[in-house]
Amino acid sequence: MPNTLIDLLKLRSSTTSVIEPLLNQWMMKGEDRPYLHPKVLEYTRRSTTRWSTKGRFAASTAGGCQRKGVLLFNGVEVPRNITPRSQRYFDNGYLLHLRWHSYLLWMSEDPDIPLESLGFEQEVNIPGWWVRGTLDHKIRVGQETFVVDFKSMNPWYFSNLSKTGALAGHVRQIVIYLKAEKIRKGIILYENKATQEVQEFIIDLDRELLNKSKTHIRRMQSHVRAGTVPDIPRECKAGEYEGKLCRLKNYCYPDPEED
Numbered sequence: 001m002p003n004t005l006i007d008l009l010k011l012r013s014s015t016t017s018v019i020e021p022l023l024n025q026w027m028m029k030g031e032d033r034p035y036l037h038p039k040v041l042e043y044t045r046r047s048t049t050r051w052s053t054k055g056r057f058a059a060s061t062a063g064g065c066q067r068k069g070v071l072l073f074n075g076v077e078v079p080r081n082i083t084p085r086s087q088r089y090f091d092n093g094y095l096l097h098l099r100w101h102s103y104l105l106w107m108s109e110d111p112d113i114p115l116e117s118l119g120f121e122q123e124v125n126i127p128g129w130w131v132r133g134t135l136d137h138k139i140r141v142g143q144e145t146f147v148v149d150f151k152s153m154n155p156w157y158f159s160n161l162s163k164t165g166a167l168a169g170h171v172r173q174i175v176i177y178l179k180a181e182k183i184r185k186g187i188i189l190y191e192n193k194a195t196q197e198v199q200e201f202i203i204d205l206d207r208e209l210l211n212k213s214k215t216h217i218r219r220m221q222s223h224v225r226a227g228t229v230p231d232i233p234r235e236c237k238a239g240e241y242e243g244k245l246c247r248l249k250n251y252c253y254p255d256p257e258e259d
Contacts, residue, residue, distance in 0.1 A: 018141055018187055019104075019148070020198045022115050026107045037105040040098050043121060059124065059133030059176040062217055064169040067230040068248055070223045073130070078247050086245055093152055096191060097136060100150045104137055116140040124180035129217045130224075135177040146202075147177045147186040158192040158199070166190075166201035175213040178205040 036044075053061065054075035061069035072078075082090075101120045108117035118138040125132045137148040151170060153161075166188045174186040186203040203209070223230055232252045246252075 017200050022113050023103055026110055026113050037102040039105055040101045056132045057130050059173050062131055062176055065233055066220050069220045070229050071248055073224055096152045097150055124177055126180050145183050147183050149174045149188050151190045152193050153190050155192055155194045161199050172213045172216055174203055175209050
């Protein structure tokens with residue numbers, strides 16, 4: 001019997017591409033179009049870089065670092081003085097989302113492409129889990145409905161996806177969206193930052209995967225009730241990839257120059 005989330009993913013996820021073949025078919029037409037879809041442009045006028053998760057767990061933190069999730073739930077101040085390189089990293093992710101939203105919206109308007117956009121950047125809510133977040137995109141292909149989550153990834157991590165499968169935190173995150181929307185299938189779409197290659201992982205929601213996500217949430221809820229904060233994850237190291245990019249890194253690894 002599978003014991004780890006990775007074991008479950010090997011049994012319950014598929015790398016069969018759903019979106020990329022349709023995208024290639026649409027792009028091969030070479031039709032003139034604006035870079036961003038009008039609905040996406042309208043979204044950018046309403047969106048902001050300032051965000052708060054006080055009193056709730058974001059779906060992204062619910063699938064990732066428990067310490068970060070609890071700190072944000074408690075309303076700690078998110079420092080704005082991130083490095084220029086880190087800001088470019090976050091901006092790149094934001095622009096990737098705008099580009100993929102536009103792809104799916106343009107495809108949805110093409111009668112030759114059997115894909116329908118059902119909405120993007122939609123808020124989801126699971127009250128009993130204290131979770132509120134924003135799913136990336138929802139589509140219908142044929143008779144099947146999917147929640148789609150976009151992820152950019154550096155070449156080294158991307159090249160290992162065939163061995164590791166979709167990352168565990170990303171799976172826990174999309175399971176949150178699937179439960180909230182009562183949808184059975186999700187697609188985690190990874191794009192290689194260097195080459196724009198794409199890998200898709202289809203996640204079938206089942207009870208075991210849902211329980212993995214629920215356990216993750218319940219642990220954070222226990223810390224909130226007890227007034228405690230989880231320990232720094234063993235895999236997170238100051239100065240390394242995750243530690244450098246985390247907006248809350250100073251709560252775990254204080255900058256000595258600020259003492």
